Amino acid sequence: xxxxxxxxxxxVAALLLQTTVLPQALAGSASPDLLLIVCVYLALRRHSxxxxxxxxxxxxxxxxxxxxVIGLNAFGMSLVYAVIYLTSRRLWVENTIxxxxxxxxxxxxxxxxxxxxxxVFMSVEGLGSTFFSYVLADALLAAALSPAVFAVLSRTxxxxxxxxx
Amino acid sequence: MSFVxxxxxxIVSGTLLLLSLVLLSKYSRVENADPIAGAxxxxxxxxxxxxxAAVDAATGIWGGxxxxxxxxxxxxxxxxRIAELEQQLIRTSELRAMERRLxxxxxxxxxxxxxxxxxxxxxxxxxxWSGTVTINKGSGDGVVKDAAVVAxxxxxxxxxxxxxxxxxxxxxxxxxSGIDAIIQRSRARxxxxxxxxGRLVMKYLDREDSVIPGDLVVTSGLAGVFPKGIPIGExxxxxxxxxxxxxxxxxxxxxxxxxxxxxxxLKAAPLPTGMEPx
Numbered sequence: 001x002x003x004x005x006x007x008x009x010x011x012v013a014a015l016l017l018q019t020t021v022l023p024q025a026l027a028g029s030a031s032p033d034l035l036l037i038v039c040v041y042l043a044l045r046r047h048s049x050x051x052x053x054x055x056x057x058x059x060x061x062x063x064x065x066x067x068x069v070i071g072l073n074a075f076g077m078s079l080v081y082a083v084i085y086l087t088s089r090r091l092w093v094e095n096t097i098x099x100x101x102x103x104x105x106x107x108x109x110x111x112x113x114x115x116x117x118x119x120v121f122m123s124v125e126g127l128g129s130t131f132f133s134y135v136l137a138d139a140l141l142a143a144a145l146s147p148a149v150f151a152v153l154s155r156t157x158x159x160x161x162x163x164x165x
Numbered sequence: 166m167s168f169v170x171x172x173x174x175x176i177v178s179g180t181l182l183l184l185s186l187v188l189l190s191k192y193s194r195v196e197n198a199d200p201i202a203g204a205x206x207x208x209x210x211x212x213x214x215x216x217x218a219a220v221d222a223a224t225g226i227w228g229g230x231x232x233x234x235x236x237x238x239x240x241x242x243x244x245x246r247i248a249e250l251e252q253q254l255i256r257t258s259e260l261r262a263m264e265r266r267l268x269x270x271x272x273x274x275x276x277x278x279x280x281x282x283x284x285x286x287x288x289x290x291x292x293x294w295s296g297t298v299t300i301n302k303g304s305g306d307g308v309v310k311d312a313a314v315v316a317x318x319x320x321x322x323x324x325x326x327x328x329x330x331x332x333x334x335x336x337x338x339x340x341x342s343g344i345d346a347i348i349q350r351s352r353a354r355x356x357x358x359x360x361x362x363g364r365l366v367m368k369y370l371d372r373e374d375s376v377i378p379g380d381l382v383v384t385s386g387l388a389g390v391f392p393k394g395i396p397i398g399e400x401x402x403x404x405x406x407x408x409x410x411x412x413x414x415x416x417x418x419x420x421x422x423x424x425x426x427x428x429x430x431l432k433a434a435p436l437p438t439g440m441e442p443x
Contacts, residue, residue: 012209012212015209016209016212016213016216017216019213019288019289019290019299020213020216020217020220020287020288020289021216021219021220023289023423047174048174049173049174049177051174052174052177052178052181053177053181055178055181056181056184056185059185060201061205063202064201064202064205064206065202065205065206065209066290066297069189069192070188070189070191070192070202071184071185071186071187071188071189071190071191071192072185072189074181074184074185074188075182075185075186075189078178078181078182078185079182081178082175082178082179082182085174085175085178086175117186117189121189121190
């Protein structure tokens with residue numbers, strides 16, 4: 001229960017950073033998806049129904065806040081969780097470099113999935129050009145920030161384990 | 166049974182993916198009708214206000230204090246005093262700048278005979294391809310859904326969701342945005358649409374209409390959201406559409422949407438010219 005509360009607080013903090021601090025710090029040039037990094041962490045470390053629900057919750061929170069259609073990011077996050085979860089059952093994704101690569105690929109998977117869903121459910125022009133202009137920059141930024149976010153999340157998890165022990 | 170237990174995470178993930186698609190198909194037709202989204206907006210507002218204030222304070226300190234670190238080394242006592250004065254000056258000049266911006270906003274509102282509520286932007290969209298911002302005024306302040314949002318130089322967007330003390334504003338660059346507009350010089354009419362790449366394109370311009378780079382694009386006042394004549398942007402490029410029947414023009418917004426801090430939310434329909442606000 002403590003872990004759920006702590007991760008929820010971290011998710012809200014990440015959303016706050018993503019919507020207030022980072023847009024000003026980066027002057028709107030790129031926007032790292034911090035919640036995606038939390039989702040990848042869940043997929044690597046929480047192989048449980050709670051982890052899957054957490055990923056869905058992160059996406060729903062992003063949807064509720066972004067003004068985009070409800071379900072869009074929930075779909076992207078759930079897909080990222082499933083893909084990373086299945087991958088981590090077969091491949092060793094425990095060192096820093098493999099995690100950075102996982103976040104980079106997860107960002108590409110999420111954005112590609114969202115673009116496909118947007119193309120199917122909504123009529124939006126210019127998706128192709130957006131993919132290359134935004135997606136790669138955001139994926140690189142998310143990957144660059146992932147070691148720091150993972151360190152915070154690991155510390156949080158350690159904290160809950162220590163307290164629960 | 167053991168198969169289900171062994172693969173329960175995959176099964177739950179699959180179910181959640183399906184649930185997401187169901188939500189998508191429901192809410193892609195009814196924009197922002199989710200009540201939970203409104204609650205999230207309301208809960209996050211005070212946190213966003215605090216975070217925004219912290220960022221503003223940090224930016225001020227960086228600009229006015231950190232830049233003087235080298236000088237401070239020369240004379241610590243005097244520099245300490247200077248730093249204190251600098252802090253006061255920053256606060257004062259920040260207040261003056263805000264006052265000036267608000268005055269200009271109010272002048273803008275008066276010029277267009279608008280009844281409006283000044284608001285501050287407290288949060289920006291976490292997603293790059295969806296252009297929305299959150300402001301610190303909501304239904305409790307008289308802000309309603311589909312209200313026009315403007316800055317002193319022109320159109321910013323419109324409100325798409327409100328809670329008691331905050332509202333979400335869809336910027337004109339959002340891919341779902343479309344504004345009925347005219348070219349000020351030639352009165353050619355079209356629709357200014359946003360795009361996922363953040364560009365503005367004026368569409369459905371008659372191929373016989375005169376549109377050239379440098380033309381100012383203003384609201385037509387026909388769709389009922391924006392009053393007539395508010396600047397939207399400037400034409401930078403003109404081309405024929407794929408079938409050659411219409412013209413299209415790339416438009417650069419007059420409002421720097423990435424940097425705008427204060428906005429006016431129009432609370433009611435604009436008054437007819439010559440009438441005093443009541």
